[in-house]
Amino acid sequence: MESKQYSKRIRYLRRLIITTVAAACLIPTCICVILAIRYDRLHTEYEKSMADLEWYREQFGSERDILATEAEPDGEDSNIVETTSEGMDVDYATVDVSGAQNPEDIEGTRYVYLTFDDGPSTYTDEILDILEQHNVKATFFVCGKPNAKYTDLYKRIVNDGHTLGMHSYSHKYSELYASLDSFKEDTDKLRIFLYETTGVWASFYRFPGGSSNTVSKVDMHELTDYLESSNVTFFDWNVSAGDDKAGANKDTIYANIVNNVPRFKHCVVLMHDAADKKSTVEALPEIIEAIQAMDDTVIVPITEDTLPVQHIN
Template structure:
């Protein structure tokens, strides 16, 4: 009997040992599995972090490349002038995103006599394209605050606020210019007839509202744009025959590019290039999305006045700034 009890006790001990071994095995397995999972998580986190850095670098490189491309289109060498592309929305919701490429040889020719030398009196013409907009009143208020006159190249808008802004531009002594009625590139530049129709529509419309016949024009995208379906010389010839003067620009604030410049950056863009020229025609935009342009305007005027520059509205005495010179078209 005692032998049986000892045998039973031994079996129980063996069974407990087996159970303990199984428990230890399970605990070890779970522990190893947890350590392995933690290791894998660490590896994955490291790889994710590495991928994030690579993606960030790629984005950064793409941004730099994009910025460089925009800078090349906005700011060529001193001898080629400063040009940009117009990415503003046209009336009717059509968005013009085509890049305007400057005709470098013509730019060199047109600006060669305009390079500033020491002690030259700098003349600066602030110009605003695409208005009127919700920001026009604020722009006019800022100009009035500093007793500065500017030039507004406007498009055709029929709402009461826009009509009020057309009249206010004229009443406050600014120059009112035309920038096409529709600002739809595909319409304006479809043919000479289309251009003439658009031109006459805007000129007549502005005369009906302000009593002033506009004799000043800025081509959407500039005279050197490469999005026109028709040779730009045809449109230039038409304006010449009408006795209408067109102006491009040789300084760009950068507010037309896809890059979202801050007010300080817009200011720096202008102040960097104005000292290069005796006559600077500065490209800016008057549209609902250009709040930074409004923000930059006051400091820009103060800085320009601080460097002794004259800020003037374009008139018949203004030195022509044209990417393609009007007198080169017969």
Template sequence: MIKRLKTFIIPTFLIIVSILTFQKTACAHTNQVYSKKSCNKIAYITIDDGPSKHTDELLNILNKYNVKATFFMIDRNMRLYPQQVRNIIDCGHSAGLHSVSHDINKLYEEDTSAKEEFDANNKTFHEITGKDTKLVRLPYGSKPYMPEKSYETLVEANYKIWDWTIDTQDWKVTSDKIIDNIKVNSKNKENIVILMHEKKQTVQALEAVLKYLIDEGYEFLPIRQDEAPRNYWVVG
């Protein structure tokens, strides 16, 4: 009986310690300031496809450098990792929607299909957090796949569509290549929107990415709900 009790208590204790450790490290306030805000250079770190088993690791690294990011989340993953959704909000990051199906054939089957998916996506987000979000990112970007009518339907529903200016390609390359992609594609650019995903190699690269951008004078901002969207329909 005692052996069985120990078997139950020890894993439970470790789970509680893990939760408390995350709350202490990921959302802790620090007085250390890393940004060199002198050149009016802005970087938006955006992270797609979560939440996942990597979310808390990403949050801890972001917190270490006082960086706020924007997480575009898939419906099924929010249901699988509801605590990570709450952690994202509790740590002061912005939350956006990344569809239900992540399938362009389903998203654009009808003119209203994308809107219906994001409505459902937001409903799940609201159930978990008590909040709503109008920030969206289309799987594979808003061009070339999204028909004009689908775009118009989303805009009429006040969804704010965000694409990116730098694709790290982190879903298929090594951590070193992620860093190289950002160095090359951020050169001589004052405002950048960086596309990342919740991958192991992204976790491995993130700290070096933040250090590099800080040294280059970038200030990091999360995407605000009232911010004018930046997408390929707006900028061409």
């Protein structure tokens, strides 16, 4: 009797030990697997972001140095001298950027065109989500990024009903603006790339640095003539987020846009879709809500009917 109870207890103890050992092995293994999966996901995200940032630095690093030595604003004389994208300075007093070329529009509706340069990037999906949530269509002036991870982003821009415009394939000023031929080659390469990727034959262009850039070795009119002959309309901007300026943050970006939109009847708003422009994404929902709250104001994508805002004629 006693020995029966004894062996029962032994069996119980043995089971307990086996269960404990099994649990002691299994639980850490499960935790390891879960952590490994999470690590892998985060690592992939991280690598994507870094590759994106790398692309951005490559394209912009050397250009910023060139631009820093160009066209400094001469004096404090006005608040209409604004630093624009890519560090260029444009004196709005000398260019027609009223955006109200059509007199009939002066008393009518205000049209706001949100434009995003330099994409696609790690933030494109987030920007597209915000636009979708607010039921807004915008315009993306994109570069040529053949890496497969961007393919779906180009497609989503188009499928979501936004306008796909060109912003040069390489975004390298030194190559793009070296000659008319290099500009043609770059533009054609991007146009074909976008067509093959999305089926869209792009017909809008945003010059890196704007048409008023002072970096181009070619007279910009030669380039605008080429675009015109290719049935491409170029768009500059009259409102800038200033999201490429040092110290730009959510609040300055919001203020740059929301304070300046009321000045124009046709607002082409310059923003960036780039790996180092998180603040733009953070500011975007409130910017859209503020514009939507303005009287007689609509946010629309650039179309064939849009009056272009151009820094040079």
